[in-house]
Amino acid sequence: MKVLVVDDSAVMRKIVIKALNEGGHTQIVEAGNGKDALDKLGNVDIVFTDWNMPVMDGLTFVKELRKSSKIPVVMITTEGGQKEVLEAMKSGVTDYIVKPFKPNILLNKIEGLVKT
Amino acid sequence: MQDFVDVTVDVLVTMAGMDVVSRGVREINGNSGALEVTACMDITGLLGFSGGRKGALLMTMPEEIALKAVGGMLGMELTEVDEDVCDGVGELINVIAGGAKTKLQKKGFDFELSIPNTVIGKKHQITAPASTSRMRCDFEADGEGFFIEVYMKED
Numbered sequence: 001m002k003v004l005v006v007d008d009s010a011v012m013r014k015i016v017i018k019a020l021n022e023g024g025h026t027q028i029v030e031a032g033n034g035k036d037a038l039d040k041l042g043n044v045d046i047v048f049t050d051w052n053m054p055v056m057d058g059l060t061f062v063k064e065l066r067k068s069s070k071i072p073v074v075m076i077t078t079e080g081g082q083k084e085v086l087e088a089m090k091s092g093v094t095d096y097i098v099k100p101f102k103p104n105i106l107l108n109k110i111e112g113l114v115k116t
Numbered sequence: 117m118q119d120f121v122d123v124t125v126d127v128l129v130t131m132a133g134m135d136v137v138s139r140g141v142r143e144i145n146g147n148s149g150a151l152e153v154t155a156c157m158d159i160t161g162l163l164g165f166s167g168g169r170k171g172a173l174l175m176t177m178p179e180e181i182a183l184k185a186v187g188g189m190l191g192m193e194l195t196e197v198d199e200d201v202c203d204g205v206g207e208l209i210n211v212i213a214g215g216a217k218t219k220l221q222k223k224g225f226d227f228e229l230s231i232p233n234t235v236i237g238k239k240h241q242i243t244a245p246a247s248t249s250r251m252r253c254d255f256e257a258d259g260e261g262f263f264i265e266v267y268m269k270e271d
Contacts, residue, residue, distance in 0.1 A: 011204040015131075015189055052231075078214020078229075081221045098218070099211045100130040 001110070002027040006037040006049035006061065007076070016048055016076065019103030025110070034061025044071065046110060051077035051088070059091050066092035072113040076101070117141050117251045120173065120266055123215035127208060128257065132188030136257045144250035144265070151243040152250055154265055158182065159197060160235040160242060161209030165217070167227035170269040173213050174242055175205075177262035184258060197236060206232035212264075245269075 003025055007013045010032075017028050029044060031037035034056030037049065047065070051058040062073055072094040079088075080098035088096060095109055121138050128134045144152075156176040164172045177185070179197055186204030187194040194201060210232040217229060235242070244250075244267045254263045 009203055009207045009210075011186065011189060011200050011207050014200070018191055078211050078217075080214065080218035083221075099214065100127045102130060 001025055001046065001114070002029065002042075002044045003110075004029045004031065004037060004040065004044040004047045004049075006031045006034065006047065006053070006058065008032050008050065008053040012050065012076075015103070016106060019106045020110075022103070023107040023110070034058060034064070037061050038064055041065070041069070046071060046113060047073045048076055048106065049073060051075055051079050051084075059088065062088075062092045074106075074109050074113070117253065117266055119219040120212065120216045120264060121253045123212050123219065124175070124253070124255065124264055127211050127215060128185060131208070131211065132185040134185060134188055134257045136255055139254040139256055139261075141251060141253045144252050150246050152246060152248050152267065154242045154244075154250070156235070156240050156242055157262065158236070158238050159201070159205055160240065161205040161232055162235060162242065163209050163213045163232045164230040165213065165227040166230070168225055169227045171248070172244065172267045173209065173216070173264065174267075175209050175212065175262065175264045176242075177205075178260055181257055181260050181262050202234040202236065206234045209234075 005013050005016050013030050029040050031040050033053040049058045074095045075088050075093045076097045078099050085096055125136050128136045158179040159182045160174050160176040162174045182201055182205055183194045186201045189204055213229050248267045250265055250267055252263055252265045
């Protein structure tokens with residue numbers, strides 16, 4: 001399974017990638033913002049994306065992605081309010097993780113989304 | 117303020133695997149000059165908020181705590197303050213502010229957060245206008261102290 005990890009924080013990307021690697025997911029593509037992510041989409045199977053990013057934020061990225069793809073998108077963000085979660089879901093986000101999070105939740109999300 | 121304290125502990129425990137305890141909240145009565153001055157430690161994560169409430173949040177710590185915190189996040193031992201440490205401290209303050217914002221939204225307070233900044237340098241200072249209230253909470257992690265301060269613009 002190929003995973004796209006999108007976050008403007010290199011440390012955050014490393015945290016997510018480390019968790020994915022430990023779960024056996026080693027085909028990882030990284031992007032630092034939504035525009036970079038659109039350029040690198042290729043044939044990824046699932047996306048983990050931050051919300052607040054420069055150049056193109058996560059929400060805009062997801063809206064653009066949804067014009068041509070139905071791949072699962074999990075948003076990882078500090079925006080944990082009900083209003084924000086609803087806005088993300090309406091934009092096409094498949095699932096949501098609020099920071100801080102324990103790394104194993106990423107693997108649980110993949111497992112759940114692959115089954116569905 | 118307690119929301120900021122609770123989230124700080126939660127974030128450092130969850131993301132960095134640290135053992136953190138709060139040593140109590142207190143109001144800082146600043147100097148009589150034109151500026152409020154916070155005497156910081158070696159590295160500080162700083163972020164502003166605006167909208168319903170205006171102010172800033174900072175978390176300042178000795179280099180050892182920064183290395184342990186970011187090292188804990190990455191699952192590795194870090195020995196010097198590099199790009200990853202600066203990015204990691206910025207991410208920590210970002211997550212703390214975001215978590216506090218979510219809690220405060222449920223109490224009717226809403227505000228926008230700025231992008232986080234990281235300041236590096238031994239014994240640097242952060243200032244704010246004198247018309248600013250300051251609340252501070254000291255913490256201890258692995259025998260070392262660090263603190264957060266919340267500045268709030270007074271109406």
